[in-house]
Amino acid sequence: MATVLKMNPSEGKVSSFVSQTRKMLINGKWVEAASGKTFPTYNPATGEVLAHIAEGDREDIERAVKAARTAFETGRWSQLTPSERGRMIWKLADLLEDNLEEFAELESLDNGKPLTVARVADVPLAVDLLRYMAGWATKIEGNTIPISVPYAPGAKFLAYTLREPVGVVGQIIPWNFPLLMAAWKLGPALDRKSTRLNSSHLVI
Numbered sequence: 001m002a003t004v005l006k007m008n009p010s011e012g013k014v015s016s017f018v019s020q021t022r023k024m025l026i027n028g029k030w031v032e033a034a035s036g037k038t039f040p041t042y043n044p045a046t047g048e049v050l051a052h053i054a055e056g057d058r059e060d061i062e063r064a065v066k067a068a069r070t071a072f073e074t075g076r077w078s079q080l081t082p083s084e085r086g087r088m089i090w091k092l093a094d095l096l097e098d099n100l101e102e103f104a105e106l107e108s109l110d111n112g113k114p115l116t117v118a119r120v121a122d123v124p125l126a127v128d129l130l131r132y133m134a135g136w137a138t139k140i141e142g143n144t145i146p147i148s149v150p151y152a153p154g155a156k157f158l159a160y161t162l163r164e165p166v167g168v169v170g171q172i173i174p175w176n177f178p179l180l181m182a183a184w185k186l187g188p189a190l191d192r193k194s195t196r197l198n199s200s201h202l203v204i
Contacts, residue, residue, distance in 0.1 A: 027067035044112030086137035133187030
């Protein structure tokens with residue numbers, strides 16, 4: 001009796017994805033490196049070339065930072081309410097979970113780890129992290145602190161902290177959990193509009 005082998009539907013999508021030269025996402029568009037150069041990335045399990053990737057350099061970094069700064073100062077994300085940001089981050093987690101098999105296969109190919117590990121660890125942990133951070137979007141608050149001022153007897157002052165965005169940052173992350181590491185960095189950046197504290201005084 002013949003055995004019928006069924007191909008996982010995601011395998012075709014993953015193969016198609018890695019067969020194309022991967023570009024950089026800058027200013028909402030997939031673009032080639034300014035130099036036009038690419039470099040090979042290898043499947044650690046086999047040593048074979050997995051894909052070719054755009055080779056970014058100084059010019060690409062500068063245009064990425066410029067685009068990020070513009071988006072930070074005038075983009076739509078900074079105008080969203082915390083609740084709106086939280087819902088969008090949760091939606092991102094849902095989309096990641098809906099496509100778990102594809103992301104697990106990509107992580108396995110890129111990282112060389114067993115597919116079963118990527119299925120139960122890498123992708124689900126990234127999903128959980130994004131949902132955790134989505135909840136924090138409405139819970140980032142400052143503090144109000146009563147203070148004493150000796151030169152104004154009887155007056156009551158309050159110092160308050162206001163969380164404001166730090167701005168554009170660049171990060172180089174480790175190789176062992178690429179997707180999860182990205183989630184660890186993107187989640188907090190998307191839900192929080194700040195990490196810097198400013199102090200002001202109010203007379204009550």
